[in-house]
Amino acid sequence: GQNIDQPTEMTATEGAIVQINCTYQTSGFNGLFWYQQHAGEAPTFLSYNVLDGLEEKGRFSSFLSRSKGYSYLLLKELQMKDSASYLCAVMDSNYQLIWGAGTKLIIKP
């Protein structure tokens, strides 16, 4: 079967750095996406990785290792507004998105 694993919940302090991990097992791979979802709102696109390595976009970075079936989302200089759920999604060989259950990130002052 196909599955995406990510921690259910994480807590971090304002101004700090947090890394949210995602491991996956899918039939084929056509890229990995990270989305941010605030409570009661729809997801918004954060990043897309299809090649190994680190993609940096402002305070957010995303890393991918295809051989390990592993990705992480790194958030720096955390702000209270970063409190949200972070969804990892993998596109399989049929270009279908397989979604993780999301990681709820709680930021404390």
Next chain:
Amino acid sequence: GAVVSQHPSWVICKSGTSVKIECRSLDFQATTMFWYRQFPKQSLMLMATSNEGSKATYEQGVEKDKFLINHASLTLSTLTVTSAHPEDSSFYICSARNRDESSPLHFGNGTRLTVT
């Protein structure tokens, strides 16, 4: 960036009535649109995939006669919840993608449906 507009944002309806939700891509051609539902504190659940001009492909367990999807143009898809019941109360979200299958999905703002 790509914008997807979903309407209405929230709707309350009586049991037995039908509700139509619209999803529009405002600045790109949405070859494929996806409809999701999400229950509180749960992940997105794909309901169906629709390609412009074709019948929607429904996920297992999703009743196609209850959740009618129309994707008549490259910028508009609609989801109609027919004969709604309280258990249909949920957060419904559409997303759209252009012709490039590896491009990211862009989501509408979602519709919170409450059936009384």
